[in-house]
Amino acid sequence: xxxxxxxxxxxxxxxxxxxxxxxxxxxxxxxxxxxxxxxxxxxxxxxxxxxxxxxxxxxxxxxxxxxxxxxxxxxxxxxxxxxxxxxxxxxxxxxxxxxxxxxxxxxxxxxxxxxxxxxxxxxxxxxxxxxxxxxxxxxxxxxxxxxxxxxxxxxxxxxxxxxxxxxxxxxxxxxxxxxxxxxxxxxxxxxxxxxxxxxxxxxxxxxxxxxxxxxxxxxxxxxxxxxxxxxxxxxxxxxxxxxxxxxxxxxxxxxxxx
Amino acid sequence: xxxxxxxxxxxxxxxxxxxxxxxxxxxxxxxxxxxxxxxxxxxxxxxxxxxxxxxxxxxxxxxxxxxxxxxxxxxxxxxxxxxxxxxxxxxxxxxxxxxxxxxxxxxxxxxxxxxxxxxxxxxxxxxxxxxxxxxxxxxxxxxxxxxxxxxxxxxxxxxxxxxxxxxxxxxxxxxxxxxxxxxxxxxxxxxxxxxxxxxxxxxxxxxxxxxxxxxxxxxxxxxxxxxxxxxxxxxxxxxxxxxxxxxxxxxxxxxxxxxxxxxxxxxxxxxxxxxxxxxxxxxxxxxxxxxxxxxxxxxxxxxxxxxxxxxxxxxxxxxxxxxxxxxxxxxxxxxxxxxxxxxxxxxxxxxxxxxxxxxxxxxxxxxxxxxxxxxxxxxxxxxxxxxxxxxxxxxxxxxxxxxxxxxxxxxxxxxx
Amino acid sequence: xxxxxxxxxxxxxxxxxxxxxxxxxxxxxxxxxxxxxxxxxxxxxxxxxxxxxxxxxxxxxxxxxxxxxxxxxxxxxxxxxxxxxxxxxxxxxxxxxxxxxxxxxxxxxxxxxxxxxxxxxxxxxxxxxxxxxxxxxxxxxxxxxxxxxxxxxxxxxxxxxxxxxxxxxxxxxxxxxxxxxxxxxxxxxxxxxxxxxxxxxxxxxxxxxxxxxxxxxxxxxxxxxxxxxxxxxxxxxxxxxxxxxxxxxxxxxxxxxxxxxxxxxxxxxx
Numbered sequence: 013x014x015x016x017x018x019x020x021x022x023x024x025x026x027x028x029x030x031x032x033x034x035x036x037x038x039x040x041x042x043x044x045x046x047x048x049x050x051x052x053x054x055x056x057x058x059x060x061x062x063x064x065x066x067x068x069x070x071x072x073x074x075x076x077x078x079x080x081x082x083x084x085x086x087x088x089x090x091x092x093x094x095x096x097x098x099x100x101x102x103x104x105x106x107x108x109x110x111x112x113x114x115x116x117x118x119x120x121x122x123x124x125x126x127x128x129x130x131x132x133x134x135x136x137x138x139x140x141x142x143x144x145x146x147x148x149x150x151x152x153x154x155x156x157x158x159x160x161x162x163x164x165x166x167x168x169x170x171x172x173x174x175x176x177x178x179x180x181x182x183x184x185x186x187x188x189x190x191x192x193x194x195x196x197x198x199x200x201x202x203x204x205x206x207x208x209x210x211x212x213x214x215x216x217x218x219x220x221x222x223x224x225x226x227x228x229x230x231x232x233x234x235x236x237x238x239x240x241x242x243x244x245x246x247x248x249x250x251x252x253x254x255x256x257x258x259x260x261x262x263x264x265x266x267x268x269x270x
Numbered sequence: 271x272x273x274x275x276x277x278x279x280x281x282x283x284x285x286x287x288x289x290x291x292x293x294x295x296x297x298x299x300x301x302x303x304x305x306x307x308x309x310x311x312x313x314x315x316x317x318x319x320x321x322x323x324x325x326x327x328x329x330x331x332x333x334x335x336x337x338x339x340x341x342x343x344x345x346x347x348x349x350x351x352x353x354x355x356x357x358x359x360x361x362x363x364x365x366x367x368x369x370x371x372x373x374x375x376x377x378x379x380x381x382x383x384x385x386x387x388x389x390x391x392x393x394x395x396x397x398x399x400x401x402x403x404x405x406x407x408x409x410x411x412x413x414x415x416x417x418x419x420x421x422x423x424x425x426x427x428x429x430x431x432x433x434x435x436x437x438x439x440x441x442x443x444x445x446x447x448x449x450x451x452x453x454x455x456x457x458x459x460x461x462x463x464x465x466x467x468x469x470x471x472x473x474x475x476x477x478x479x480x481x482x483x484x485x486x487x488x489x490x491x492x493x494x495x496x497x498x499x500x501x502x503x504x505x506x507x508x509x510x511x512x513x514x515x516x517x518x519x520x521x522x523x524x525x526x527x528x529x530x531x532x533x534x535x536x537x538x539x540x541x542x543x544x545x546x547x548x549x550x551x552x553x554x555x556x557x558x559x560x561x562x563x564x565x566x567x568x569x570x571x572x573x574x575x576x577x578x579x580x581x582x583x584x585x586x587x588x589x590x591x592x593x594x595x596x597x598x599x600x601x602x603x604x605x606x607x608x609x610x611x612x613x614x615x616x617x618x619x620x621x622x623x624x625x626x627x628x629x630x631x632x633x634x635x636x637x638x639x640x641x642x643x644x645x646x647x648x649x650x651x652x653x654x655x656x657x658x659x660x661x662x663x664x665x666x667x668x669x670x671x672x673x674x675x676x677x678x679x680x681x682x683x684x685x686x
Numbered sequence: 687x688x689x690x691x692x693x694x695x696x697x698x699x700x701x702x703x704x705x706x707x708x709x710x711x712x713x714x715x716x717x718x719x720x721x722x723x724x725x726x727x728x729x730x731x732x733x734x735x736x737x738x739x740x741x742x743x744x745x746x747x748x749x750x751x752x753x754x755x756x757x758x759x760x761x762x763x764x765x766x767x768x769x770x771x772x773x774x775x776x777x778x779x780x781x782x783x784x785x786x787x788x789x790x791x792x793x794x795x796x797x798x799x800x801x802x803x804x805x806x807x808x809x810x811x812x813x814x815x816x817x818x819x820x821x822x823x824x825x826x827x828x829x830x831x832x833x834x835x836x837x838x839x840x841x842x843x844x845x846x847x848x849x850x851x852x853x854x855x856x857x858x859x860x861x862x863x864x865x866x867x868x869x870x871x872x873x874x875x876x877x878x879x880x881x882x883x884x885x886x887x888x889x890x891x892x893x894x895x896x897x898x899x900x901x902x903x904x905x906x907x908x909x910x911x912x913x914x915x916x917x918x919x920x921x922x923x924x925x926x927x928x929x930x931x932x933x934x935x936x937x938x939x940x941x942x943x944x945x946x947x948x949x950x951x952x953x954x955x956x
Contacts, residue, residue, distance in 0.1 A: 028706075029706045029709060029710060031713050031717075051799070054804065055803070055804060058804070059360070059400060060401075063360055063403070064403075066646065100944065100945050101945055101946065102944070102945060102946050103946040104945045104946040104947060105946045105947060106946065113710075117710070117713075117714065117717075120714065120717055120718070120721075121717050123717075123721045124717060124720040124721050124724065126721075127720070127721045127722075127723075127724035127725040127728070128724045130724065130725060130728040130729075131724040131725075131727050131728045131792070133728065134727075134728030134729060134731060134732040135727050135728045135731040135732065135792040135795070135796060136792070136795055136796055136799065136800070138731070138732050138735060138736075139731065139735050139739070139792075139793075139796035139800060140796060140799075140800035140804065142735065142739060142740075142743060142801075143796075143800045143801040143804060143805040143807065144800075144804070144805060145884075145885045146361050146805060146807070146883040146884055146885050146886060147360040147361030147805050147884055148360065148884065148885070181939065181941060181942075181945070182944075182945050188939060188942055188945050188947065189939065189942060189947060190936035190937060190938060190939055190942075191936055191937050191938070191939045192934075192935075192936050193934035193935060193936060193937055194931065194932070194934050197931070197934070220412075221412060221413055221414040222409075222411075222412065222413075222414050222885070222887075222890055223414075223885040223886075224740050224885075224886065224890055225735055225736060225739035225740050225743070226736065226737055226738060226739055226740050226741075226892075230736040231736060231737070233732060233736055234732065234733050234736045234737055237728075237729050237732040237733050237736075238729070238733065238764075238767075240725055240728065240729035241729070241764065241767045241768065241927070241928060241931050242931045242932075242934065243721070243722075243725050244767075244768055244770070244771030244772075244775075244928060244931060244932045245771070245931050245932040245933065245934050247479075247718065247771065247775075248483075248771060248775050248932055248933075251479055251480060251483045251775075252483075254480065254714070255480060255483065255484065255692075255693055255696055256692070258480075258696050258699070258700075258707065258710070259692040259693075259695050259696050259699075262696075262699050262705075262706060262707045262710075263695075263699065264695050264698050264699055265699065265702055265705060266698075266699035266700060266702040266705025266706055266707030266708055267705060267706055267707075268706045352889045353887075353889075354887030354888045354889055356882065356884070356887055357882055358884060359882055359884065360884065361805050361806060361807070361882060361883065361884055362805075362806050362807055362808075362880075362881035362882050362883075363806060364882065365880045365881055365882065366879060366880055366881075366882050367880070368867055370867075375867035375868065375869050377866065377867065377869050377871055377875070377879050377888070378869075378888055379887065379888045379889035397806070398806050407884075409887035409889070409890075411887075411889055411890075414885075415884070415885070415887075429806075434880065436864055436866070436873070436876065437864075438862045438863065438864050438873065439862070439863040439864060439865055439870070440862055440863070442862065444873065447808070447810065447873075447876065447877055447880060447881075448808030448809070448810055448811075448881070449808065449809065449810055450810045450859070450860075450873065450877075451810060451856075451859035451860060451873075452809045452810050452813065454855070454856055454859060455809075455810075455813045455856045458816060458855055458856050459790065459794070459813075459814075459816060459856075462790075462816055462818040462819060462852070463787060463790060463818065465818065465822070466783050466786055466787040466790075466818045466822060467787065469780065469783045469822060469825070470780055470783055470784060470787065473778055473779075473780050474715075474719065477700065477708075477711060477712060477715065478715040478718075478719075478776065478778070479711070479714060479715050479718060479776065480696070480700055480711045480714065481697065481700055481701065481711065482776040482777050482778065483775060483776055484689060484693055484696065484697045485697075485777065486774070486775060486776060486777050487689060487693070488688060488689050488697075489688075491777065491832075494777030495777055495779070495829065495832075499829065500829065500830060503779070503825075503826045503829040503830055504826070504830065506822065506826060507823060507826040507827075507830075510819050510822055510823055510826075510848070511823075513819075514819060514848060514851040514852060515851075517851070517852075517854075517855040518851050518854055518855060520855070521854055521855040521858045524858070525858040525859060525861070525862060527862065527863065528858055528861035528862060528863070528872070529861060529862075529863045529870070529872050530749065530750055530861070530872070530894060530905070531746060531748075531749045531750075531861075531872055531874060531875055531891075531893050531894065532869075532870065532871050532872060532875050533749075533891070533893050533894060533895035533896065534895075
């Protein structure tokens, strides 16, 4: 039975396998451009206009940027997540295995973009804040580093994370049938870094006035950062998924069947 | 979807709420007025260069003066038992060469007594070109930095020309403190990174995920981790431990004398103040008139000195209100003091005649200036403690200055 | 546990050199390597910087007490958690090495681009600690023993035991004494004093200030030993947390009826 099926399929026109990495590369380049521009802007505008939050120039060069971010980001969030939902596959149970594999690999490649965006928020821009705290005298909640860290890099990876989450539950049967808890953690844990800013600012206003990085009021960020360990769980689920899926599209010799 | 949007919106609203309440939570102008007025009073502050002066990289700059620790120190912040004399400059654009309080070196932290005055002196050296604001600052443990008056200094030149060399006690000359021993740091990081990269490549060169997952499931550990892998692991273990031993033995030879980080405390003695008790000032009633940016103090002043005295100046939170009718007071204004911190109008005194020895007099003092607004001291209305503090400078008929604290409740006035 | 039929088929397919299946499997490997590198840099770095960051940032915080005690304790956490999926699901004894190298990349990028180029701190002040040897030893113990208890005790403690020896060769030059303003300080203290940190007064440094009971002045040794003890426990606990986070499974999706699955369809299938 299986042999016959193999033969029939072989006669059809089978598209050769190709990794579709273009979306990943384009998104990575966009991120590099965005983050690079942000960093360049910091170098340019922080020292001249960013040291004093009471300076009118601070409003021009920094607060306008902040408000632009606060307005644009929720809109982008709704657009991206809304798009994923509205263009969902309404007949996922009919999805061809080859198509499913293509989508899965595309989704995995986009996780690289998510991780890359998380890198900027969790590593580069996060630690950068420690350096800027050592230069400012008049330190408010808004500094050239906070404006990019909390309201720039964090919303960006949150938007990417939720978009990918919705991609998974609307296009990948495995994640649509049941919600993967590790995946929720990997998306929602880092998302919680943003609300944790509330704890951070409350602490800096009323509890620990001195600025060092290991203060307990920063540990909220650490706690939610840990959720990325669940990526191990996502990885295991993805591998299990692909192990079930791949035999549907390849034969024992490793050739594609559809 | 809807739930997500609602949640997102709620979070945004909360964020904005938080943001709007803490926007002025830190920093010099952003600190609450009742705290700024009752902690440090800086006076006689001088800079070795003028406001807006231009200096070159490697040029030195000295700031010195006096700082008075207010005796009615706010209960809500720690007493200045642990403090550190610093310079409020934007990070290391200037380096700190020397700093002293009452001539005691201030590399370490120290403790001071409230109600006393200390001399300070900080010597800086320009490092990074740009236009920088330079203030003296004292950090008080758990409260944060309390900033003195500042001037603008332009630094010109090339940051690469900056040098700061130091000689160690072991006779070694450090050419430049900023690059000292960094080559050694890079070298060891690179060596360890290479070993780590080797180990990762050792595994990544083979098929990783799907195959290994299936092999694990199949229990084929002999294929997953071969004898060669184990041998390589054991070898690396020996290499790592051996390298640690070797690195430490050459370090011990190269650096025979080392000391731990120094965590001691500097001790600063109080300089006795013979003026104590010469004058007493009692706050009877103080008001601030919001639209007029005016603070009015109704005070009862007793002169226990043997000479007549007059009020020359009121100062609080670095703002200075000078009695321009008194030449000693005008002369007491230091040259180069930032203009924006000196009131344009004279300090208003309803009865500016001398207070005779033994006399007690009720005086209405009026300090009006837009600086109350600019320095955000007018936000007293938002404070949970409506009180104020400041210093009154008196001059006797010989021109001797006597400084007294004045403090009390302050009442808001909306109409006049 | 033996393989099911489709799994055996897949194993044979991806083991065929040059086949489509092998290409897909290998390509997937590389993509996942990309995800892991960035995600681990971010997660491990934010975890380290906000728990023991100040000791790692500044040369004049690297003391014999807190730095040596706390850093290994926090270092062991995430590699221990990732050891579970790496080794138990994929047979890869590289969690510690990968985490260490990722942390190093993240830290150097930050110290150079932010601390040095943006806020002008000299590199002699802001270099990161060396963490690779201890975490590699942890991997080696796991590789050779493949046992949680043995790795907790010998691998977990190795992170602490290797920490001070790994860093002393780069730290020693900064502990040479200097006389400045007639005060004795180490070069590290002097660097901290010289290059102004506006928000870090001297007293904020959480460093060894001395006790009456650090017998023989062997602070580093005492700190290391205590740290090793805690690392053993933390390795075990976090390995278990890693196991829990890896095997969390799934929860029913109430939205699935919108993408073509309904209870009826499920029932029909059954």
